Amino acid sequence: MSALALGLGATGLSAQIPDFSVQTIDVNQAVQNGATTLVGEKTAIVRATVRLTNDPGTPVFVDGLMRVFVDGEEVDDSPVYTDNGPYQVLVSINEGELDQTMNFTFIPPTSNNVTLSVEVNPAGPNQVPEQTAANNITIKGPLTFIALGRPDMAYAPVDYRLGGGSSPNPPDTALIEPGVGDNFIQGVYPVPDWDYRRIDAPTKLWTSSLNGGGSALNNSLTADLNLMVPKPQYIYGWIPGSLPYNGQSIINGVASMGNTQPIRHQRTFAHEVGHCTGLFHHNGSTGLWGVDVEHHLAITQVLPKIKPPTAKDIMVAGLLSHQAWVYLPNYTGWMSHPKFQPGINAASAGSDEGETLFVAGIWNAVTGQVQMTDMLTLPSGRLSDTAGDGSEIIVRAFAQGQIVRELAVATVSSSDCSDASDSDESSPLVGFNVNLPVRSAAGVPIDQVVIVQGNGRALSSLMLERSANAPRVAFVSPAAAQLDGDVLRVAWEGSDADGDELTYYLRYSRDGVQFSPIHTSTQDTSFTVNMKQLPALVDGQGFFELFATDGLNTTVVRSELLINAPSFAGGGGNPPWAHILTPDAGATLLEGATVILHGMAWDLEDKGLHGARVAWSSDLDGALGTGRRTSRNDLSAGDHVVTLTVTDSDGMVSTDTAAVTIVARDLPDAGTKICQLDLGFGGPGNSTLSMCGGDLSSGTSADLLLTGAAPNASAWLVLSLSAAPMPFKGGTLVPIPVLAAQPHTTSVAGDVLLAGIPGGNGPMSFVLQFAIQDGAQPHGLDFSNAIQADFLP
Numbered sequence: 024m025s026a027l028a029l030g031l032g033a034t035g036l037s038a039q040i041p042d043f044s045v046q047t048i049d050v051n052q053a054v055q056n057g058a059t060t061l062v063g064e065k066t067a068i069v070r071a072t073v074r075l076t077n078d079p080g081t082p083v084f085v086d087g088l089m090r091v092f093v094d095g096e097e098v099d100d101s102p103v104y105t106d107n108g109p110y111q112v113l114v115s116i117n118e119g120e121l122d123q124t125m126n127f128t129f130i131p132p133t134s135n136n137v138t139l140s141v142e143v144n145p146a147g148p149n150q151v152p153e154q155t156a157a158n159n160i161t162i163k164g165p166l167t168f169i170a171l172g173r174p175d176m177a178y179a180p181v182d183y184r185l186g187g188g189s190s191p192n193p194p195d196t197a198l199i200e201p202g203v204g205d206n207f208i209q210g211v212y213p214v215p216d217w218d219y220r221r222i223d224a225p226t227k228l229w230t231s232s233l234n235g236g237g238s239a240l241n242n243s244l245t246a247d248l249n250l251m252v253p254k255p256q257y258i259y260g261w262i263p264g265s266l267p268y269n270g271q272s273i274i275n276g277v278a279s280m281g282n283t284q285p286i287r288h289q290r291t292f293a294h295e296v297g298h299c300t301g302l303f304h305h306n307g308s309t310g311l312w313g314v315d316v317e318h319h320l321a322i323t324q325v326l327p328k329i330k331p332p333t334a335k336d337i338m339v340a341g342l343l344s345h346q347a348w349v350y351l352p353n354y355t356g357w358m359s360h361p362k363f364q365p366g367i368n369a370a371s372a373g374s375d376e377g378e379t380l381f382v383a384g385i386w387n388a389v390t391g392q393v394q395m396t397d398m399l400t401l402p403s404g405r406l407s408d409t410a411g412d413g414s415e416i417i418v419r420a421f422a423q424g425q426i427v428r429e430l431a432v433a434t435v436s437s438s439d440c441s442d443a444s445d446s447d448e449s450s451p452l453v454g455f456n457v458n459l460p461v462r463s464a465a466g467v468p469i470d471q472v473v474i475v476q477g478n479g480r481a482l483s484s485l486m487l488e489r490s491a492n493a494p495r496v497a498f499v500s501p502a503a504a505q506l507d508g509d510v511l512r513v514a515w516e517g518s519d520a521d522g523d524e525l526t527y528y529l530r531y532s533r534d535g536v537q538f539s540p541i542h543t544s545t546q547d548t549s550f551t552v553n554m555k556q557l558p559a560l561v562d563g564q565g566f567f568e569l570f571a572t573d574g575l576n577t578t579v580v581r582s583e584l585l586i587n588a589p590s591f592a593g594g595g596g597n598p599p600w601a602h603i604l605t606p607d608a609g610a611t612l613l614e615g616a617t618v619i620l621h622g623m624a625w626d627l628e629d630k631g632l633h634g635a636r637v638a639w640s641s642d643l644d645g646a647l648g649t650g651r652r653t654s655r656n657d658l659s660a661g662d663h664v665v666t667l668t669v670t671d672s673d674g675m676v677s678t679d680t681a682a683v684t685i686v687a688r689d690l691p692d693a694g695t696k697i698c699q700l701d702l703g704f705g706g707p708g709n710s711t712l713s714m715c716g717g718d719l720s721s722g723t724s725a726d727l728l729l730t731g732a733a734p735n736a737s738a739w740l741v742l743s744l745s746a747a748p749m750p751f752k753g754g755t756l757v758p759i760p761v762l763a764a765q766p767h768t769t770s771v772a773g774d775v776l777l778a779g780i781p782g783g784n785g786p787m788s789f790v791l792q793f794a795i796q797d798g799a800q801p802h803g804l805d806f807s808n809a810i811q812a813d814f815l816p
Contacts, residue, residue: 046074054311063132073124085108085109085144086150104616106128107126108125128616128617128619133168134167139164141160144159171213174362178221181194194264194283201220205217207337209604210319212296212363219623224540233266239396245278247540289344302353302356309330335348379401382472393416398472400577406460414433416432417475421470423470430457471488471489490523494571496525498513512550525573528542528545529567532565533559598675609682614660615657618658633651636671643663697719699812701808701809707800710773719813722782730773733773734769738793754804785815788812
C-alpha cells in the first residue's frame, strides 16, 4: 500500500546523473498561442520541451512516449512514439528548430475530454540513467477538440486561349491536382480536410483577356457553380502560368482565380479563398511559430515544416509561397465561418431557393462605367443577401414599376486591393454578381433591373429592361439520340426577334439529377465534347441543356434523351480519382513514428468516396487501413511502396503510390495497456478517474490519473479493501469502510497524476475514488467514479 500511496520516489543517485522532466507541451495544428482552439480529426503535432537538470556536460539523447485518453480511457492508437527520438536534450532551445523538442504526431478525436500524458525517458533500450523517474510524466488536458466540416472546393483548369484559336492552353495538371494545388489550404485552414476536386468538365474554355483582371472570369465561374448540381461551396479557376497579378476574387463570393507559377500559386489559392470567406488585405506578420504539420508544402518548393513568426499572413498581398503562413485571428475566425461547420458538404451546399435571376458585371471605380458580363435565369440558385450600408453599388429589381428587391453590393477598392486582387498594384475594375428573384410575391415577372451608385461613389446608372421577345434556340447536333463515339459536336441555332445579342450556357446531365456546365458565358454556337471525360451517361435519362439569354429573357431547351450505341466504348463509367496527399513520395520516417495516410478520393458519378472504398496498403506490411485519413505507427523498417486504392460503386479502381523509407530504431517499452475496472458512481461533477498501464503484477506499473476536476482544488484519494456504495454529500462514496484518505491538490488543468505505481505483492484489491472540493456542486464536493485496482503476485 505504501507504493500506491507514495508512487515512485527519488533514488538518491549521484549528483553527476542528469534528471529529465517535461517542461511544456504545445499542441499545434497550424499556429498556436497556448489557448488556440483545437480541431478534431485534423492532424496535430505535439512538441514537448524537456528540461535537463544536472547537465553532465556531454550530449544526452532521450526518447519519449505519449498516451492519449478520451473520457479517462486510453484510445486504441495509444501510445504514440516520438517522431524524432532519441533526440539530444539541450539546456536552452530554439523553437524554430524542429528537432530541439520531443515531437509526436497524431490524429486527435473530436471530444471535449482529451488528455495527453507525455513521458520522457521511458523504460526501454534507450533509457538513460537519471536521478528520479518520479517527474518524467506531465499531463496536458483535459483538451477540447471541436468538430468542423469538410468544405467542397471545385477547381477548373482554365483553357486560356486569348482571342480564340484551336490550340489548347490549360495549366499543368501536376501543379493543380490534389496533393499539390491544395497544399497551402490544407496547411493553414483549420478544417480537418477539403473536398478539393476538379469540376466535372476537363477544362473551362476562356478567350477574353485576363491581363487587366479576372473579374469577368470570376463572374462566369460563379454562373458555373450555380449551374452545377450538386453545388460545391467554392470554385477556383487555375490559369496556365503567370499573370500580371497573382489572382483575384470577390469578397464573400464563391469564385476566385489565380496563377500556376510554382513559386506562388499555392499561396495565391489560399489567399483568394480567404477573400471568399470575407477577409481583406492587411500587412501583418503571423507573430507566432507555425507548423505545416503534414508537411504539405514540401511540394513544390521544399519549404520547411516550421514557419517563423516573421512570416506574413496569407492575406498580405503579392506574396510568394515561402513568405507566408497564417495569422491567428484569421485562423480562429474561420472556425465560426458558416461554410466550415459540421454537416456542410457538397450535398447540403446544393440546397437552393428555386429559380433566380443571376446578374453579374464589372464596375470601373475610376470612370464609373458598368459593363454586364452575365445575366440569365437559373433553375436553382440562392438569393443574395444585402451587404448593408457603405456599399458602392445598389441593384434594384422591378416588376411593373414596383420594386421587388433592393440589394447593396459589397465591393473593395483601396490602394493595394481592388476586387480583392492579390497584387500590390491597384486595378479600377471591380466585379460583382447577385442572385435576384425572377418574379414578385404576386408572381409578376421581373421586367427591369437598375444599377445605381451607393456610398457616394462614381457610378453611371444602368437600366436593363426586358425586351418583348425571348430568344429562340434549338439543338442541331447531335442529330440522333444514339451516341456512337467518344467525341461529338454539340451545336445549336439561336435568334432573337428584337436583335439582342445572345449569350449561351451549355450544361450536361448524365441522369436528370446531376448537372455539369461544360461551355458557358459564350457567343459560340457549337462545342466539341469528349463524353469519356464527363460523368457516364445513364441510357435514356441523360441530355444536354442549353440556356440562351438576351438579359432578362432566358430560353432553355433540352436535347433528346441520350442513349449509347451498343458498340460505344464510352458508355461505361469513369474510374475514380485517387491522390495521396501524405506521405510525400520519397519521405523518410523513423520506425514507430506516426505515418499519416491522407488521401483524396473522388468519382465523377459517385462524387466523394470514403470509408472502405478508400484503402491503404504497403508492399511490405499489407493492408494498413481505410478512409481518407488514417495513421499507422507500426510499419516495419525498410523501403515501402504505400498504395492508395480507390473503388467506386461500379467496381472501377484507381491507385496512387508513394515510396516511403522507414528507418530502424529501438523503441521504448510501451507495455500492454490494461485499465483497472471502472465501478462507476461518478458525480456530481465532471471528474474521471482511471488507472492504466501494466497488469499490476510484479515488475509492472500503472498510472493513476484524475482528470476533469476543478483546478487548484483540494482532493482526497479514498481507499478501501471493499466497495459498499452509500450516499454522501450529494454523491455516492464507494470505498467503504474507508481505509485511508490521502490529500492531494489538483493542477491548474484540474488533474492529479500518480505515475508509475508498482505492481506486485498480490493478490490484493483496492477500491479507489477521489472526492474533490468544488464550490460549483450543491454540497461543495465533486465525486469521481470509483475503480477497483487488482494487484497481482
